[in-house]
Amino acid sequence: MPEERVEETAGEQVSAASIPAAVSDAAEPESATAASPRLPAEKRKRVVSGMRPTGPLHIGHFFGAISNWLKLQEKYDCFFFVADWHALTTHYADTSQVAQNTLEMTLDWLSTGVDPAKATVFIQSAVPEHAELHLLLSMITPLGWLERVPTYKEQIENLRDKDLGTYGFLGYPLLQTADIVIYDADLVPVGEDQVPHVELSREVVRRFNLRFGGLRLSQADYETWNTEDEFSLRAAIYVPGIPTTFKPSSSVQPPRWQDVADNIKVITAAIEEWGYENYIAKVPAEFRNRVLKRLPFRTILREPQPLLTETPRLPGTDGRRMAKSYGNAIWLKDSVEEIRAKAKNMMTDPARVRRTDPGNPDICPVFSYHKLFSDAATIAMVNHDCRTAEIGCVDCKGKMADGLIRWIEPVQTRRREFERNPRLVWDILDAGSKSARKTASATMKRVRKAVFHWEEARKKAGAAGPAIQSPATVSPSAARGEGE
Ligand code: TRP
Ligand code: SF4
Secondary structure, three states, X not given: OOOEEOOOOOOOOOOHHHOOHHHHOOOOHHHHOOOOOOOOOOOOXXXXXXXXXXXXXXXXXXXXXXXXXXXXXXXXXXXXXXXXXXXXHHHOOOOOOHHHHHHHHHHHHHHHOXXXXXXXXXEHHHOOHHHXXXXXXXXXXXXXXXXXOHHHXXXXXXXXXXXXXXXXXXOHHHHHHHHXXXXXXXXXXXXXXXXXXXXXXHHHHHHHHHHHOEEOOOHHHHHOOOHHXXXXXXXXXXXXXXXXXXXXXXXXXXXXXXXXXXXXXXXXXXXXXXXXXXXXXXXXXXXXXXXXXXXXXXXXXXXXXXXXXXXXXXXXXXXOEOOHHHOOOOEOOOOHHHHHHHHHOOOOOOOOOOOOOOOOHHHOHHHHHHHHHOOHHHHHHHHHHOOOOOOOHHHHHHHHXXXXXXXXXXXXXXXXXXXXXXXXXXXXXXXXXXXXXXXXXXXXXXXXXXXXXXXXXXXXXXXXXXXXXXHXXXXXXXXXXXXX
């Protein structure tokens, strides 16, 4: 599977230093853009990513996702959205917090440097076209494809307290497909575990393109064919891996329509299996242009690619995965006192019982935090002095908290600015949604045309006939012949 990596992210540690100046210098947000030259939006590849509105974010969310978004928005044409419909696929029982959670999450996005001037930041449900595309995709998606998504059965097991035997939950990867392809996205940033979702998206897109785009060649078209068209079809079939039904002798005589139709079926199957780009790549280069011209294959939707992203896993204060339900998170909006208290209570190397016991920073979550929040000298010092018991854990945690607070303060300063004016946050989301909707509407226009062929039907109907009285102007009594 072809995939691209964010060079800057792969394998490299994300550190607080990689956060743009907008975060550390709230007074001059412009300075963040100065470093990297930016291509105009239409030249940049497009990236789509969403996040469920679960409420405020913790530092694990930041290093697991947002820090990556900050890099992506510098390089790509990004669409970042609040996935509120996705939240309903598991949390449909209580929707009372969705709007508040949307605000809280967006506050954290904005205060950490997600920039509505660089990325389109919006709310999924404010762009109802996602739902329309989801519906159309659902028509052609076999149930088995959804049931076989690896996380499907697993999630039902994991979230036993919820009834996830719903249509919405099964269809969630398809809704995600709609979210992505409605923007003609090139790339979707995902971790390894989400790759099957993008793979499903690609398969659905292929199927959709073949049904509603594909090789549209009718017998009527064929009857007007010239030798050049025939030649193109032969070139399109003589591709390694495609079994052809043409007989060698048929190169002398024009092929029968049935032969042509059979061959088109075979080509279609190959495209379905390999994807259109891979198919075209196998057509001999000297014939490729003719094939593309004479056998136009219409793609309606673009196949997205996964953008594999490795992010450092930041443990919670107790060493387990950071999660709200474990009560081990440090929230971006935690006060300085809370951060100090949480740091003080963090788990350390359990073998280090007494102050004089040497420790192992490699298994200590406090050291994981140092690596993100402390300067190089402090990291080196802790790495050494812990092993030799020259530094005590209380001291070490205090130094780590200093670094964390130094990092988080500008974020919180910005957060307070937005908190004073939550109206501005909604305005940003509304403007982003409006802009996203423009792109989504254009895609849906194309999609509707391909699915329903409105234009052909209307063209067939010819010019408008005499005006008729519209039903709305006929009163019910008049319609019943009762007079006025
Ligand atoms: N899958 C993500 C989640 O459930 C959110 C999401 C929804 C998403 N649609 C998306 C991510 C499209 C990337 C692209 O939390
Ligand atoms: Fe962890 Fe620091 Fe204590 Fe070493 S000194 S065990 S790194 S808290």
